[in-house]
Amino acid sequence: MTDTTSGAAGDERIKDVSPLRRMLIRPELGGICGTILVFILFGLIAGDSGMFAAEGVMNWTVVSAQFMVIAVGACLLMISGEFDLSTGSMIGFSGVLMAILSVQLGWPLWLAILATFAFCMAIGAVNGWLVIRTGLPSFIVTLASLYILRGLTIWGSVYFTRQTIISGVSDRAEGDWLGPVFGGKILTGLFQWMGDAGWIATFTRGNRAGQPVVDGIPMLVVWAIVLVIFGHWLLTRTKFGNWVFASGGDAQAARYVGVPVNRVKILMFMFSAFCACVFSMCQVMEFGSAAADRGLLKEFEAIICVVIGGALLTGGYGSVIGAALGAVIFGVVQQGLFFANAESSLFRVFLGMILLIAVIMNTYIRRIITGER
Amino acid sequence: MTTPIVDMRNIKKHFGHVIALNGVSFDVRAGECHCLLGDNGAGKSTFIKTMSGVFRPSEGEMRVEGKPVIFESPRDAMTAGIATVYQDLAMIPLMSVSRNFWMGREPEKGIWPLRTLDLAKADAITMTEMRKMGINLRGPDQAVGTLSGGERQTVAIARAVYFGAKVLILDEPTSALGVRQTANVLGTIDRVRKQGIGVVFITHNVRHAMAVGDRFTVLNRGQTLGTALRGEVDAPGLQDMMAGGQELADLEGSLGGTI
Numbered sequence A: 001m002t003d004t005t006s007g008a009a010g011d012e013r014i015k016d017v018s019p020l021r022r023m024l025i026r027p028e029l030g031g032i033c034g035t036i037l038v039f040i041l042f043g044l045i046a047g048d049s050g051m052f053a054a055e056g057v058m059n060w061t062v063v064s065a066q067f068m069v070i071a072v073g074a075c076l077l078m079i080s081g082e083f084d085l086s087t088g089s090m091i092g093f094s095g096v097l098m099a100i101l102s103v104q105l106g107w108p109l110w111l112a113i114l115a116t117f118a119f120c121m122a123i124g125a126v127n128g129w130l131v132i133r134t135g136l137p138s139f140i141v142t143l144a145s146l147y148i149l150r151g152l153t154i155w156g157s158v159y160f161t162r163q164t165i166i167s168g169v170s171d172r173a174e175g176d177w178l179g180p181v182f183g184g185k186i187l188t189g190l191f192q193w194m195g196d197a198g199w200i201a202t203f204t205r206g207n208r209a210g211q212p213v214v215d216g217i218p219m220l221v222v223w224a225i226v227l228v229i230f231g232h233w234l235l236t237r238t239k240f241g242n243w244v245f246a247s248g249g250d251a252q253a254a255r256y257v258g259v260p261v262n263r264v265k266i267l268m269f270m271f272s273a274f275c276a277c278v279f280s281m282c283q284v285m286e287f288g289s290a291a292a293d294r295g296l297l298k299e300f301e302a303i304i305c306v307v308i309g310g311a312l313l314t315g316g317y318g319s320v321i322g323a324a325l326g327a328v329i330f331g332v333v334q335q336g337l338f339f340a341n342a343e344s345s346l347f348r349v350f351l352g353m354i355l356l357i358a359v360i361m362n363t364y365i366r367r368i369i370t371g372e373r
Numbered sequence B: 001m002t003t004p005i006v007d008m009r010n011i012k013k014h015f016g017h018v019i020a021l022n023g024v025s026f027d028v029r030a031g032e033c034h035c036l037l038g039d040n041g042a043g044k045s046t047f048i049k050t051m052s053g054v055f056r057p058s059e060g061e062m063r064v065e066g067k068p069v070i071f072e073s074p075r076d077a078m079t080a081g082i083a084t085v086y087q088d089l090a091m092i093p094l095m096s097v098s099r100n101f102w103m104g105r106e107p108e109k110g111i112w113p114l115r116t117l118d119l120a121k122a123d124a125i126t127m128t129e130m131r132k133m134g135i136n137l138r139g140p141d142q143a144v145g146t147l148s149g150g151e152r153q154t155v156a157i158a159r160a161v162y163f164g165a166k167v168l169i170l171d172e173p174t175s176a177l178g179v180r181q182t183a184n185v186l187g188t189i190d191r192v193r194k195q196g197i198g199v200v201f202i203t204h205n206v207r208h209a210m211a212v213g214d215r216f217t218v219l220n221r222g223q224t225l226g227t228a229l230r231g232e233v234d235a236p237g238l239q240d241m242m243a244g245g246q247e248l249a250d251l252e253g254s255l256g257g258t259i
């Protein structure tokens, strides 16, 4: 592939590199620059709109965290050389499945959640298995799952409830031990204390008077941070992570040296499904309902975050931290334009431009690092 | 003479109705460089892939240190001490030299589930081993893609040697290289042989073979035309064996392919 010969130039090419350059030349550089740029930009155009007050910060943090959760799954899968276009459909499917199990069939919430995770990860495994067995591009195989899962979701929802929205999950969550792991908030005491101390604004009227406007960190944010740390650790610090890079970099070369490429890829499909389920469980617990149209286009948003974060679409190269920064960029731009009162259609123009700039920059950096030509 | 480390007898390999190997015998001893010569399509790659467990022979016998073996996978061959540097190298250009060096055999530390790569150890050993082979890396995290073709070969060879290869198979390591890089790789082969490792050097370049080979076997249309010792044969002789086989094949072709 890149096995080009360059005559006798061998040794002379190896020069000393300054530590500054060394620090800068990393896969996440595009993501880091993009993040800084986006914050400066919105600091200027939306600085006095409340975007950087407690409530505003929580607003874009939650949106960024949503992107982050699915971006981590998409990132590891992309590095292992595959795509999952069924993420969005999986979000809709898992939410509705959980709601049917708990609300319609009366299962305890925790059991419904665990069963949903197990079933969706099994679907992820089937996606992976099909890709391996047929040798078809995962793009095609998961495009099929995208339609199949969305269709099943709408059909199932209508079959059981005659509607495409299933409410009543909040009631089932009452007193359940697993529900708060997705729908709860942490550090509520700290936020109350900060409100009392006047550090963050409190409600002045209504039945929540005296309570801080931001009353805790949603579990979704905790999940996002945990998944990013886990993903980064797995990828850069473990043997399995090395196998993920190897499987995406050159599956045949990896097989020659005994890397279980098929197992790695199937596990990454399952992890992608897991992340989609985390996303949907948090969403369902927050809204108290599931809807068959949830998660539309999320697969592309996840892939965009990952690519902004410096990953190579063809696999073998990328960074979870980069993908997380991509998610922050995505979340801040989406919510920032809202705060800045800009036309929401501008969001897409802006996003397209950021995507282009980040990818050009990432490609340039990657060439420096990997000697790609 | 000592028993060969690997002894392949009358190996046949069919792909459907294609007969890629039609009874090839070949052996390699410790500390020698046994060259396998042949034109493109002669079956060299197919033969060494059976030797390294990628293919299972349709017929024939394999012995490792005198004992009959059957390799189910490349892993089995690796365990038996047979390491292969494939024509396509099995290197991942996007990954660092250190990560490539240890790929599939990563050193770990800590206790499960928090077992992590022992990066310090991996990097230090990679740097030492590469220096031994005469390659000065910018750092262990330098990507393989930034290395020249000859350097990549050397990384692959260093990796095989470090992991205790008794037999090192090199599939056309010099075919894509320039003059100086070829000299480096031939130097590496010599160094490896002197460590007591048996080297199987595949090439279609007679001069490269003559430079380091102790024995020479010529493969043509899936068959061996005999093995010669160093000194028994000269470059034009080997060239004739390769070309003569070709003429024979042409003749057979014009007679209606009744092989």
Ligand SMILES: Nc1ncnc2c1ncn2[C@@H]1O[C@H](COP(=O)(O)OP(=O)(O)O)[C@@H](O)[C@H]1O
Pocket: B015, B018, B019, B020, B038, B039, B040, B041, B042, B043, B044, B045, B046, B047
């Ligand atoms: N997997 C395969 N399926 C069918 N035919 C094959 C396969 N691999 C090799 N061959 C055939 O076997 C013959 C020998 O190929 P190969 O061993 O690659 O030759 P060499 O390495 O000497 O150039 C060729 O005619 C090739 O077409």
Ligand SMILES: [Mg+2]
Pocket: B044, B045, B046, B087, B172
């Ligand atoms: Mg070949």
